[in-house]
Amino acid sequence: MSEHLRKILELSTKLGFFKMVESNNVKTISFGPLAILLANNIHNEWFRSNVINSELNTFLYESNPDHTWQEDSQLAYNQLLQANSEQLPFGLASAFQTCMPTKANEDKDSQLQGMTHCQTKGYRHLVFISEKDSQKYFYRLQLKRRIWWRKFSTDPERFQISEYKTGEHGEYVQISAKFPFTTEVVETIHNHSSSLLNGYGSLFETQPARAVLRLHHSLAPYKVALAVDPREDRLEELGQLATFLCLNLRKEGVHTLFISSSRSKKTKEAQLGFHDSIGIPYTVVVNAESLINGIVGLRSRDTTLQEQVHVSKLTSYMQRLLS
16 A cells, blocks of 8 residues: 555545444545535435436336346336336446455555455446437446546546446446556446347336326325327427426426427326336326417326416426426
8 A cells, every 4th residue: 555545545534524443454434424424415416417317217126235136127117117118228327335345455555455356336227228329328428427527526537537448247447546556446437239138128018007106296106297299290399398397307406207299109197107116206298289378287196186387387287297
C-alpha cells in the first residue's frame, strides 16, 4: 500500500468515512457514518439516471451475487417481458453486495497489500435490445456513462474510457478513474451476443380475467402509465406526444411506464387492464383530440373515472396527486 493511500485511509477513518477492523489476520475496511451517506447519494444518482430518467422502461430485480448475470436475470426477464408488452427494448437494474478475495498478498505492487478480502457494492444495468440495434446503442451508452461519471468530478479528465476489448462474452469497454496512487476501473460496459440469451423467453399467456392491484401510490412500482389506442389516426404523432409526456414525467422523478404503440398492438382497454393489474394508480390517455387542443385524459385505477388535463399542467398536477 502506497504512503499516499495510507494517509488517505487514516484521515478518512479519523473523519468518520471509514472504520477498520482486524480479526483473525483479516483486515476489513467498512463504511463509517459519512460514507454511508455518500454511498446512498451515489445510489440515488445511479437509480435516477438508469431507472427513473431512462429512455427505456427499466425494471428492478433482486440480484444474487453467487449467480452469473444470466442466471441472475433470467427469471426477472421472463416475468417482466409481459410488463413491456413482450417487446424489446427494455432494461433490468439491480444492486448487490459481494465479498471477493484480492491478490494483494501476492502482488507486491498492489495498493491493497495486506488486505485479504474486498467487500464491494455493485450495480448492474442490463438492456435487452434487438441485435440490429445493439451496436448503435453500445456506442451511445459509452458516451452517456462517461458523461455521467465526469459530471461529479472537479477533474473530469480523471475518467477515461478504454479501447475496445474482446472477451468470452463479446466486446466490452471499461471506464477508469485515475488517482495519484492508482487507476481503478469503475464501470464495464459489455455488448453481449444473442447466443448468451438461450433460455430467455416469455412465460406468460394472455389471461381473460381482469385484475386490479390496489397499491397505495407511494408503494406502486410505477406511478403513472401512458396509453395510446393503436386504432387511432395519426398514430405516429400520438406516439411522439406520449413519448414527450413520458420523458417530462420521468425528468421530474415520476416513475412512468410507456409502451410505444408502434411496438404494442394492445387496444386501449387492454392497456388499461394491464396497468390496473400491476397496480399503476393513474394512466394518461392520449387521443387524436390531444393533438388539436392539448387535452389528455387522466384515468384513475381505483375509480376508473377519467378527468381532462392540459399537457402543459400534467407534470405539476401529477406531482400534487402523488405528494
